[in-house]
Amino acid sequence: MNEPVLVLNANYEPLHVCSTRRALGLLVAGKAEMLVNGRGYVRTVRLAIPRPSVIRLGYMVKRPRPRVRLTKREIFRRDNYTCQYCGARLMRLTIDHLVPRHRGGDHSWANLVAACPSCNLRKGGRTVQEAHMSLLRLPREPAPSALYLFAPHLNDNTAWQPYLQGW
Numbered sequence: 154m155n156e157p158v159l160v161l162n163a164n165y166e167p168l169h170v171c172s173t174r175r176a177l178g179l180l181v182a183g184k185a186e187m188l189v190n191g192r193g194y195v196r197t198v199r200l201a202i203p204r205p206s207v208i209r210l211g212y213m214v215k216r217p218r219p220r221v222r223l224t225k226r227e228i229f230r231r232d233n234y235t236c237q238y239c240g241a242r243l244m245r246l247t248i249d250h251l252v253p254r255h256r257g258g259d260h261s262w263a264n265l266v267a268a269c270p271s272c273n274l275r276k277g278g279r280t281v282q283e284a285h286m287s288l289l290r291l292p293r294e295p296a297p298s299a300l301y302l303f304a305p306h307l308n309d310n311t312a313w314q315p316y317l318q319g320w
């Protein structure tokens with residue numbers, strides 16, 4: 154009953170993942186419809202209740218656009234595992250602060266980029282301008298697609314793929 158169920162908004166936008174138990178509650182209460190079964194049935198003495206894999210809410214949920222957590226891993230992912238100075242694509246990347254911390258540079262999407270160890274060393278404690286270096290592109294907070302956000306579930310739930318595309 155704890156298998157994940159993809160919950161879509163009334164307009165089909167993927168919202169979040171809930172448990173089968175919670176999804177069945179929404180279905181029984183008439184608050185959602187089942188779009189994909191895919192998990193067989195929950196059998197009681199008299200009934201066989203389909204176990205949902207994807208459900209859609211009957212009403213619109215308003216919520217802010219989801220954000221990607223600012224972590225080292227997500228910065229590398231945003232920068233396509235590529236040094237943002239020389240373009241080298243390697244496993245052993247470091248994080249560079251465009252404006253160094255001791256100069257007031259903050260921990261933000263706009264101030265952090267992936268850099269290879271030699272570019273990071275070359276830049277040192279200077280700003281990009283002072284070091285006479287240039288960036289491949291200006292860093293900013295990534296806008297996550299549904300495929301990006303729900304990627305960790307996709308291996309076990311391939312039926313979700315069409316519902317995630319384009320969001």
Ligand SMILES: [Zn+2]
Pocket residue numbers: 236237238239240241268269270271272273
């Ligand atoms: Zn480099």
